[in-house]
Amino acid sequence: MRAAKIKDRSKLIRAAMGEIPCDLTVRNIRFFNVFTGEIYPAEVDVLDGFVVRVREDGQQAPLVSKSVYDGGGNYLVPGYIDCHMHVESTLLIPENVSRAIVPWGTTTVCTDPHEIGNVMGVPGIRFMLDNGRKSALRHYVLAPSCVPAVPGLENAGAVFLEKEISELLEMDDVIGVAEIMDFIGVIHDNERMHSIVDAGIAHDAYLQGHAPKVSGKELAAYRLGGPVSDHESVSAEEVREKLRNGLHVNLRVSSLVSNIEDLVEGCADHPWQDFVSFCTDDVHAKDLLTVGHINYVLRRVVECGIDERIATKMATLNAAREYGFEDLGAIAPGYIADMLVVPDLRGSRPAAVFIEGRLVAENGKYLGGDRMEEKFETDNTVSIPQIESADDLYLKVPEGYTGETICVNVAVPIPGGKGMRECVPEELPVKNGKVDLSGDPSLAYVACINRHGLRNKTVAVYRGLPLMRGALASTVSHDSHNMTICYRSPEDAFISCRTLASCGGGISCTDGGKETHLTLEIAGLMSRKACREVSDDIDRVQAAVDGIAPQGMSLMTPAIMSLPVMPGVVVTDVGIVDGRTQELIGCFPDL
């Protein structure tokens, strides 16, 4: 597979032969050859976005190029490739992700627009593709395989079956099926996953895996079911077993997970690591401002003891070959001129970043080189007519119930359960037809409100949330991204709710009527703002959250309260779900 079509091959051949000048020469560099592992002085000539020639010491260019970039004695390496990331996790739109990560040396990302797919369906994916084309970054998309993540236990804004996956795979820049995380479905060969994999195979598409803790016969069954990669290992043994079974392993350093030492241990003693590459999965805006992106994975991997040349190969050539790209991941004649001038091979910030031979970043500053100017409009995707007043956010007892207390399934922390919850029946007071939490400050409401037009909602009771008062609401709530709210005050919750409904979504905190929010107007998931502004907005909302939860609670807490693949109790728009059994739990156990 070629990432870019050479428009005029004859011109490149003539340039190599010295008959016409090149666009660019990068000189005064220590050239890292990813095919041979060698480092030697060289100059690189580029024309029309492609490498024309790498001239070793002493080989003069027949003609001087139109521009010459002095590498200042730094290394020249291929641009970094992220094998798996969710753009939505940054809360930025693709073009602004580009502006944030290109200065760190990432030149290609393979993204899973799983979140916007769940909200907006195929048009959402098309938005990501279109917006991704605006900036310099090479932005590929994989077709989300699990929309919705758990059919029947949640309602997303779209359903992707074989037809939708095929439709997506026909689009330019859609190069595979994204993380096939319903590994149970694959192993047990259910119809949905089988037909989605069929669509991928019919398109000769890359089938991205996602198989945490899958091992032994299940791992073999999973691999046979289609997926060729994984990025979810939690231990060295898991990395080792997946590599042994022929899976490409993407070593992940995300803003959420930090077990890179274990991952590296799983492959460091092998004589070669051809099937090892890198990914970031979920990265927050602040990390993009401070620690970086794939360069940071590279740095961490080198710190864990991998030779820096091997690590650089993982970040470049291995990743390109994993996807079957024949013209990415290296600097040689015919390869796309995605190149980094770097002070070392250990992930430090590049002095210069070239994409298709254009200088797109220098010393941390994004210089543009954008591909197109385009305005875009998106609709408000937050539809919650079912919430008309604060009253709708109370937990009401069934009509006709007359008792002074009622037995409620309260979600309480499982002892030693690493934050997971289980339901325990408790007698709670009833007041005016509503369950009354006011007398017990350790109780709070958690509601999940369908925002895709279905008009349903679930209100549950949690014990032991660090919330003292107020409300925190979010339209970022995996994987269906319904509006999830945790609150002590239904009145504050209603204010947050209405605010998010009118601004198109985001994260809102209300404390005694005082509302603070971060607008995520694109699908309720992403902001149009730049990385630094979004990062500042996050800090501002987090400060408000600190006010209602002095013991500490992340503004992203609602994002995982509605996720039915969690091994514990969650609240979806369908009801209270025990993720361990994948079963619904009634709110009132005795009724």
Added chain:
Amino acid sequence: MRAAKIKDRSKLIRAAMGEIPCDLTVRNIRFFNVFTGEIYPAEVDVLDGFVVRVREDGQQAPLVSKSVYDGGGNYLVPGYIDCHMHVESTLLIPENVSRAIVPWGTTTVCTDPHEIGNVMGVPGIRFMLDNGRKSALRHYVLAPSCVPAVPGLENAGAVFLEKEISELLEMDDVIGVAEIMDFIGVIHDNERMHSIVDAGIAHDAYLQGHAPKVSGKELAAYRLGGPVSDHESVSAEEVREKLRNGLHVNLRVSSLVSNIEDLVEGCADHPWQDFVSFCTDDVHAKDLLTVGHINYVLRRVVECGIDERIATKMATLNAAREYGFEDLGAIAPGYIADMLVVPDLRGSRPAAVFIEGRLVAENGKYLGGDRMEEKFETDNTVSIPQIESADDLYLKVPEGYTGETICVNVAVPIPGGKGMRECVPEELPVKNGKVDLSGDPSLAYVACINRHGLRNKTVAVYRGLPLMRGALASTVSHDSHNMTICYRSPEDAFISCRTLASCGGGISCTDGGKETHLTLEIAGLMSRKACREVSDDIDRVQAAVDGIAPQGMSLMTPAIMSLPVMPGVVVTDVGIVDGRTQELIGCFPDL
């Protein structure tokens, strides 16, 4: 790209989960994992030709497989892949090549049917494809890129331009464009090569290179022109430069060329060799009987100092990835079960060979496992009506010429020219209107007779051939495979000529009327006989050649006397050609 379609994925998944039994388990083996470089005890389960699971020590199969093969404590490695070979060079048809090489462990060959393409055009390629499907071997074909090799200086039986290449690339099992040996044409971007590469790119095909001694700006231009590999290096420096430029390097050990020490030196000190694989190019039947095939390349490479695990990876996974195969070159769930039970990793003959899970060879014996029974007919491709008598094989002086001698351009060895020749004018006697060589035993005739229906021929005079009397004729004569004869006696030459015309081609030696020949009835290039019989036939004809050339001359001598890419004088059906200048030379310089 997948080499084989999984017919029933659900069945494989169920087998992995232990719900249904597998076809085969190979047990008691030391498993070589080509992804991780590890060696460990394991058992391998196979169903429907695919690897279902590799069970490490202690993991029991849930169900016993239908058959169990005891590996006797040997290693289990993936089947070897030959990245480039000409089946025709063996003088065997594909199904018999299979019977000869499968017992040595080669399970996949990527062949260039360049020779039969030059003789029979597209139908010849189709014959190779069809016949290659009969036997167990996985036989891929690449579309010959240079038919004819040197347009204008020779006439072949076919011309392949963009249209024919496209037609071939549409066929099943045609996976690329074969060695693009007109590197001058690529570098100077001539229309023929440009359009043939265009056809390859349009089909996303592998573009095989062939660029001996091409270096510097020419190598960059060649790579930009399309080709992604090379197998023609003559030195360590050449291997190194080609790898640095991103070309896949196929280390070659053929029956003709032996410089593997130099080739290995060009990559041995690199920290990785991902872009290095193996090929045999041209192998003679006798070598297939005695030294082997890709296993022999492996042995030689290990002898040259490459770690045997790395060498085994070159012969398997590296080769598969060079071609973009995702299911060949390794033993893991979902991979095609091409596997070898071998006593060591140094190229010794396998104890057992499995292709798609079928035991197809054991201890050197081919066991069949053929894919189809099919008879085939081929036409006699030798058409030489222009030779009606021995008289037609004399060198005649121009009509009306009355001198007693005539100045003739005689092809004589270039001093220090490694067997190459140049033309030097000499006065030779004339008798009955013919140049008379009878008085000078160091002179001989060389004739090239078009056998593809054009009725033309060339007769030239050579000095210093080791031929004392008689004639040696062959329809194996690169690249157009016209009939080439070297002879002292036109009468003997005529006998050989008629014999080959009537039997459909081959190699014939006649000594004073006594004729001995080897029939190559398939396109005048290949025999239907098995490897050992062909080898015996070769010995028999070589013994006859030893009679007419006591100082020693190979029966294959005519095969390169008509090859205009040689850097010296050759004789084609068009005339005497100086391969250095690519110009025709008149026979009589003064006329």
